Amino acid sequence: MSEGAPVQQEDETEAEEEATGDKPVETGAESVVRALENAGAEYVFGVQGGAIMPVYDALYDSDMNHVTMAHEQGASHAADAYGIVSGEPGVCFATSGPGATNLITGIADANMDSDPMIALTGQVPTNFVGNDAFQETDTVGISQPVTKHSYFADDSDTVGFDVSEAFALAEEGRQGPTLVDLPKDVTQGETDVQPGEPKAPDTYHPPEEADDANVQEAADALAAADRPVILAGGGVIKANASNALRDFAIDYEVPVMTTMPGIGSFPEDHELSLEWAGMHGTGYANMAITNTDCLLAIGTRFDDRLTGGVDSFAPDAEVIHVDIDPAEISKNIHADYPLIGDAKAVLRQLYDAMPAAPDCDEWREQCQTWKAEYPMEYETPDDEPLKPQYVVEKFSEVTPDDTIVTTGVGQHQMWASQFWTYREPRTWVSSHGLGTMGYGVPSAIGAKLAAPDQEVVCFDGDGSFLMTVQGLSVAVRENLDITYVVLNNEAVGMVRQWQDGFYEGRRMASEYPWIPEFDKLAEAFGAQGFRLEDYDDVEETIEAAREYDGPSVIDAIIDPAENVYPMVPSGGDNGLFALNEDHLDQL
């Protein structure tokens, strides 16, 4: 896709599906399924079990596709990734007790990253609730702190409405996960009440446009700034505001950096792009965010991995904060100009309110100087083990611009975000706020099903891959064309890096004395396996894996000593990012 071409999924297509068939529902379970159909859900990721069986039985007659996962954690991550890529809530099912608790990691992950998702869990029959019945857990109690809202369905007549409401709530306003707990007697019970279209709760009123007077003040401040910069968060992508962002930044010539979840909202190969800021962000983004005098931050919650120490975060900047969630305003960083509203709507308002473009040629030059001074570089000595950055970069070069990248959590995740050039929204799918190892394998499954025509590459770590490797069985069964690349350093490398940096090299529980051969493991699952050790084989192996029709796994044996830089130590000053170990020692 060339620059300026329409961004995918940008404008909501009116694809509201007609309710499947007019056959009236007769049970609570049927009304649950009908509510999902009415909402337009196409896929369900889940695992069967006693308390959820009535719902599965109703699914038997539905046109929705069920993907049987190998573990409920995988079901919630797959649904989460489906939600990120499609923009609509991903759906996951689990039974009561262990099924529900296994979902929790993925729900918490979606909550931290504001990903739209709905989880439906079986529950013991209502008259057993509270008696410690077989496979009973307080699922609403456990999940409430990590959802937008959790519902306990207590009536066959209204359970369909609970599901409709939970679906709408997950999608509207600041997106996030919701859960509906479904006691077996409620789903088995008879009803003749037909569920309607998704409708958010009557107490829920997400804002749309920001107050015009506030917008004008913010626009005036930005236009008068000497060193303005835009910080685009994940909210820009969630609001389908990437085009609005591009229009604004390019027409007013304001440099742009993103947060990690905001990757893809602005093309990284554009002259105005500084890529992303934060702990492992680029040196140039961190210099710019430290020295700006006016920060236009959109759809970001100022996470500590972004800000570093608050005392030294953009300390000279007036902050214009655009967010749909009023509670994010001045939560971590004080907003001088709070603009509460939908990112796309507010960006358009700001565009119209700008009296002039900021006069900041010098600042833009300064940003270019920083780009020249702190390039993202690494060395590739032929006689040493493969550098992971090289593998990522080569992949990025040969794949189409709309290729979707998913990851596990650790060093490999950072290399995948640093050395791939992202140009489109919804092509970067990762676990940010929760930092969940194991996110890689199932997220690639959800992403592929949401975008079957796009290539999907998952960069995983050896440690992360082992946490959810069983998901390969699903990718094989569903014949999903996914390329998994394990950047194998035979270690939980990110922990090893911190031990070397901050714990005097005492490598407690961070190196694997023995790990499986992932290419052979892949073959055992029925996927195609490759082993990659030499620079000479990189391009050929990438091609072979991409060409294989179905899931393939490249076990890339990389330099175990490689570390992630730049680095701002936890709570540190972004402007003092370290480029190597010597710098770290100086801090």
Added chain:
Amino acid sequence: MPGPAPDERMRPAGRRNSQGIRIDPEAEATHQPRQAVLSALVKHEPGVLSEVSSLFSRRQFNIESLTVGPTVDHDVARMTIVIEEPDPGVQQAKKQLEKLVPTISVEELEPEATRRELALIKVNGEKPDDVQAVADMYGGQAVDVTTDTVTVELTGSQQKIDAAVEAFQQFDVQEVCRTGTAALERGADTLETDD
């Protein structure tokens, strides 16, 4: 041409305080905690109390008291929450509370709002007349009298109850039960009830 090392880079002079507010580093301005009363109308349904209390505990808002009770509308309950937080914390607590799905509306009450607390104080009953005299001083009344104990009922502001409990110490206080603050805005002001 590698760029300057950390200690040689250009650096801004400004600073922010721990609440993310830009400050003059010379005159560090942190907000001091203050007492605030949040009054909330919520849907009267199962799980709401636990949702609210779990919100306050996981976000580490300092609760002094929390009361819940029905209103004239059977579907709506009122919660009165007294917190001790610096200003940004009070705003955060209010906004987080507003975000909960069962929440209909939230206001921070004015400092002059009517605030009352009810207390039952059980003391040694050897000197019932003296107990009665102290109770009178605070506008209270004995509600249960036995040969061993007297239980006094009192209402008033939190400070008044604090003072009364202190005064009753001379009779060897055996048990105290306080309800926490109930409060309403003075005058015609009411909380929004339409969703």
